[in-house]
Amino acid sequence: MALSFPYKAYMTAIRLEAVSKVFEGEHVAVDELSLEIGDGEFMVLLGPSGCGKTTLLRMIAGLERVTEGEVWFGRTNGTDMAPRDRGVAMVFQTGALYPNRTVQENIMFPLQIAGQGDAEAGTTAAGLAQILSIESVLDRMPRTLSGGQRQRVAIGRALVRRPQVFLLDEPLSNLDATMRTELRQEIGAMTRDLKVTTLYVTHDQVEALTLADRIAVMRDGRIEDVGTPTQVYNDPATAFVAGFLGTPRINLLSATVNVTAHHRVRLEFGGQSIGLDPTDRRSLILRHHHGAPVIVGARSNAFRLIAGEDAPNQLTGTIRAFEFHGQQSIAFVQCGIEVVNPDRIGRPAPAHAIPAEAAGPSLLTRLRARLGLGTPPEPEPEPHGPTHRRADLVVELPVDTELQRGTRVHLAVDTTRIHLFDHTGHRVDRVTR
Numbered sequence: 194m195a196l197s198f199p200y201k202a203y204m205t206a207i208r209l210e211a212v213s214k215v216f217e218g219e220h221v222a223v224d225e226l227s228l229e230i231g232d233g234e235f236m237v238l239l240g241p242s243g244c245g246k247t248t249l250l251r252m253i254a255g256l257e258r259v260t261e262g263e264v265w266f267g268r269t270n271g272t273d274m275a276p277r278d279r280g281v282a283m284v285f286q287t288g289a290l291y292p293n294r295t296v297q298e299n300i301m302f303p304l305q306i307a308g309q310g311d312a313e314a315g316t317t318a319a320g321l322a323q324i325l326s327i328e329s330v331l332d333r334m335p336r337t338l339s340g341g342q343r344q345r346v347a348i349g350r351a352l353v354r355r356p357q358v359f360l361l362d363e364p365l366s367n368l369d370a371t372m373r374t375e376l377r378q379e380i381g382a383m384t385r386d387l388k389v390t391t392l393y394v395t396h397d398q399v400e401a402l403t404l405a406d407r408i409a410v411m412r413d414g415r416i417e418d419v420g421t422p423t424q425v426y427n428d429p430a431t432a433f434v435a436g437f438l439g440t441p442r443i444n445l446l447s448a449t450v451n452v453t454a455h456h457r458v459r460l461e462f463g464g465q466s467i468g469l470d471p472t473d474r475r476s477l478i479l480r481h482h483h484g485a486p487v488i489v490g491a492r493s494n495a496f497r498l499i500a501g502e503d504a505p506n507q508l509t510g511t512i513r514a515f516e517f518h519g520q521q522s523i524a525f526v527q528c529g530i531e532v533v534n535p536d537r538i539g540r541p542a543p544a545h546a547i548p549a550e551a552a553g554p555s556l557l558t559r560l561r562a563r564l565g566l567g568t569p570p571e572p573e574p575e576p577h578g579p580t581h582r583r584a585d586l587v588v589e590l591p592v593d594t595e596l597q598r599g600t601r602v603h604l605a606v607d608t609t610r611i612h613l614f615d616h617t618g619h620r621v622d623r624v625t626r
């Protein structure tokens with residue numbers, strides 16, 4: 194998959210070349226990760242807790258040493274540069290402010306350190322405060338501010354020196370829902386007005402989808418997919434990405450490919466099945482893979498309630514629960530189909546399960562060998578549940594649908610809206626961006 198910035202008009206502001214971070218000689222937090230961020234681009238790093246987002250951000254800021262690989266700023270190799278020389282400003286979950294300085298003094302402080310006079314620094318700070326809607330609290334002390342106001346001050350202080358690169362690490366996570374939405378919109382508008390290259394870390398898919406020019410979805414120290422919000426949502430590269438984006442969560446159904454005597458491809462779910470159109474590209478790929486296990490990804494809106502049993506490509510089940518969600522209703526339909534846990538699928542098998550000659554030496558093994566530390570310790574068993582289990586189909590229905598629990602329903606499946614993944618969680622029709 195190409196991870197480079199697609200818009201030719203932009204220059205590359207940050208380039209990460211096979212960057213890794215190994216803590217204490219054995220814990221791989223970031224694993225040979227490569228990514229380009231364009232000048233002025235708003236990139237969101239999205240991924241579950243512990244996948245290495247903060248570590249990556251800290252390596253770009255120079256707060257964490259890179260174990261292997263290179264960090265470039267434009268045409269300068271910044272891998273070993275001191276943090277202050279990188280032109281980078283960072284805002285954390287809770288913006289740390291100087292407690293004994295007023296809001297205005299906090300914002301103007303970086304300019305004063307840089308040698309700017311009080312009057313000029315004060316004017317710049319007041320201008321930024323206006324953009325950030327905190328002009329009425331300029332004379333207040335940080336302890337008297339709300340969480341949202343404090344984050345605004347932290348953002349003002351980070352941006353006051355016009356950094357080349359603006360890094361934000363979950364800046365909204367400690368705010369209430371209303372404040373989060375408001376500040377999210379302001380961060381988006383402000384960074385675009387200032388045309389500052391921004392890298393924003395979050396595990397919140399709504400923040401990622403609403404803010405990003407592009408989203409890089411991280412998992413286990415690597416990037417699984419990168420693209421515009423519509424690309425990663427509508428055309429996810431892996432089952433994990435499909436499962437991480439979207440509410441309700443996408444249905445990931447375990448199926449087996451059945452190629453009929455007439456070279457038609459059917460996807461078998463135990464007792465039920467659906468057929469692919471012969472002109473569908475996936476059909477052309479799968480007709481050579483009779484018996485192969487696949488994962489069918491179908492969002493809740495890929496189904497339609499139908500009356501009869503005769504329609505092709507339908508699944509039948511029993512309503513187990515029905516929820517009113519305002520704009521639509523969500524039905525949980527028991528179809529007896531195995532669903533796949535996206536968090537488990539495609540995770541590398543434990544090192545001891547892979548023949549050494551097939552796997553090749555891992556990053557960790559190579560690093561330890563170089564440091565004379567011998568082979569890595571046996572990996573811990575993974576604390577996750579099983580890969581497959583029987584669960585309900587989650588189906589979106591018009592809000593005026595009236596159904597009782599226990600009702601038998603027929604659901605037409607729109608096969609043009611499903612994604613097909615192989616057993617490792619990668620799309621059978623590979624995604625190239």
Ligand SMILES: Nc1ncnc2c1ncn2[C@@H]1O[C@H](COP(=O)(O)OP(=O)(O)OP(=O)(O)O)[C@@H](O)[C@H]1O
Binds near residue numbers: 222246
């Ligand atoms: N200083 C450290 N020493 C050892 N391990 C660390 C250190 N910092 C981070 N880690 C580990 O590296 C992995 C990545 O951590 P990191 O904080 O980058 O993840 P994250 O995606 O930002 O998670 P979260 O969203 O929870 O902040 C985790 O397993 C974490 O325990």
